[in-house]
Amino acid sequence: MILFLTISIVVATMLGAMLYGHQKSRAKSVSEWAVGGRRFGTLIFWFLNAGEIYTTFAVLGISGFAWAYGAPAYLAFTSVSLAATLGYWLMPRIWQAGREGGFITQADFFAARYKATWLGCVVGLAGIIAIIVYVQIQITALSMILRLTLGAEVSVLASAILAAVIMLGFVYVAGLRSAAFAAGVKDVLMVVLVVALSATVAHKVGATSILDVFDKVQDQHPGIGVFPGLVPEAGLTVTWLMTSALNVALGTWIFPHMFQLCYAAGSRKAIRRNAVWQPLYSLSFFFIILLGFAALLAGTQPPGGDVNAALLQFVSDSYPSWMIGLLAGTACLLALVPGSVLLLTAGSIFSRNVLTPLRPGLSDQAALRASRLSMVVFAGVAVWLTVGATASLVEIGLSAYAAIGMLAPGVFLAFLWPRANAIGVAAGMAAGYVVLLAPAAQTLFGALFPEWEKGLVAMGVNAIVAVLVILITSAREKTAQPQPVAG
Numbered sequence: 001m002i003l004f005l006t007i008s009i010v011v012a013t014m015l016g017a018m019l020y021g022h023q024k025s026r027a028k029s030v031s032e033w034a035v036g037g038r039r040f041g042t043l044i045f046w047f048l049n050a051g052e053i054y055t056t057f058a059v060l061g062i063s064g065f066a067w068a069y070g071a072p073a074y075l076a077f078t079s080v081s082l083a084a085t086l087g088y089w090l091m092p093r094i095w096q097a098g099r100e101g102g103f104i105t106q107a108d109f110f111a112a113r114y115k116a117t118w119l120g121c122v123v124g125l126a127g128i129i130a131i132i133v134y135v136q137i138q139i140t141a142l143s144m145i146l147r148l149t150l151g152a153e154v155s156v157l158a159s160a161i162l163a164a165v166i167m168l169g170f171v172y173v174a175g176l177r178s179a180a181f182a183a184g185v186k187d188v189l190m191v192v193l194v195v196a197l198s199a200t201v202a203h204k205v206g207a208t209s210i211l212d213v214f215d216k217v218q219d220q221h222p223g224i225g226v227f228p229g230l231v232p233e234a235g236l237t238v239t240w241l242m243t244s245a246l247n248v249a250l251g252t253w254i255f256p257h258m259f260q261l262c263y264a265a266g267s268r269k270a271i272r273r274n275a276v277w278q279p280l281y282s283l284s285f286f287f288i289i290l291l292g293f294a295a296l297l298a299g300t301q302p303p304g305g306d307v308n309a310a311l312l313q314f315v316s317d318s319y320p321s322w323m324i325g326l327l328a329g330t331a332c333l334l335a336l337v338p339g340s341v342l343l344l345t346a347g348s349i350f351s352r353n354v355l356t357p358l359r360p361g362l363s364d365q366a367a368l369r370a371s372r373l374s375m376v377v378f379a380g381v382a383v384w385l386t387v388g389a390t391a392s393l394v395e396i397g398l399s400a401y402a403a404i405g406m407l408a409p410g411v412f413l414a415f416l417w418p419r420a421n422a423i424g425v426a427a428g429m430a431a432g433y434v435v436l437l438a439p440a441a442q443t444l445f446g447a448l449f450p451e452w453e454k455g456l457v458a459m460g461v462n463a464i465v466a467v468l469v470i471l472i473t474s475a476r477e478k479t480a481q482p483q484p485v486a487g
Helices: 002-024 031-036 042-053 056-069 071-101 104-114 119-150 156-172 176-204 209-221 238-252 258-262 267-299 306-319 321-358 362-387 393-417 424-436 440-446 456-481
Strands: none
Touching: 002 238, 042 456, 056 119, 056 267, 056 306, 056 321, 056 393, 071 104, 071 238, 071 258, 071 267, 071 393, 104 119, 104 258, 104 321, 104 393, 119 156, 119 258, 119 306, 119 362, 119 393, 119 424, 156 321, 156 362, 176 321, 209 238, 209 267, 238 393, 238 456, 258 321, 258 362, 258 456, 267 306, 306 321, 321 362, 393 424, 393 456, 424 440, 424 456
């Protein structure tokens, strides 16, 4: 029953999405395949944009984080609202730049704005790395769901490979329009599922109401609703919350696939309407956290103590098989839609900003083939990262935001400071990556900024170095200019 319902939901959605995308565009060019012809209206853009924000990170990751840590799961509330506020200002500017420049990828924007093809290539490679880390989240979740439905005897490697193959097949044919259709189905299913579970969860854990669930979990686990939560030694304090939420908000629209979504919008109005209403989605996190707390009350013990599987295990223990199938099918789509778009974006960047500079005469059809083939390689790397990984989806997500945050100063400087140049942006990125990755730098800045999200610290160093180098290089260029001769 579980397997049948899960397969039915996923296959029906995939077939409908692929048919819709194929009929609408037939994806004969990289532009049509990657940005949907730049014609997405308010409704389609709404679902696709939400589809990239509300993923397995939001549902399985946050509910599991609530089950394991308690209050630190409130990160979801703050980061989404802050990101939408910033998006109201930033997204229309990205859209305008893409429309005027005919950009397809984020790296196109960097190369054109800073007049440096080499910077576009560097930014493209950095974006691909961050995307692969984010794809790891979706493959981790999807492989976990596949093992739930197909049986624990399926190995982690086999389920991860199968998850990657499903993602590749989904977006391979018609591109972004397929994901847009599936995102609408996914969002409707998610709302129905969260409402159904939340309406019945109190009865399942012996509480009288939803609010009583919170009272009972506080009684049984004192301190769960305040920081630092259930595991004080983890360092998930209020400082961690504020810095992590700010880092996520600053990085949300910097992901390369979010640039392509902005390019795909049909108008500035479609983008701004979404930014105004999108924070309503953050209300759903109240119920997602509720389900995580309920799983804790019920004494749920996912296999191997896997934080990411807490909600799946709770529903499996407490609900009939058809509800488990609905959750599994919906969770598959939660991973499938963003995972597919992420791979599509990585493929677009590779063909346009890495391969094309090396082979300038590459035809559009050859570039499209290269995009699709490169996706297979990137999916393979994400599978390799998934096998043996034990971090929670939230921790993996924060790592992805830390990585992509190294591109944030370059984006904001592009819109705020006409003097910003490629050398300064590249120097800032290099400094930021040193802070983020070098053990000595991690130790130093960890001592200087205890409990801060390391990605935000690295982004700050990145921005400071970029500004200093821009000021120095700008002064040198001004000094080097020939002075007028007095007559």
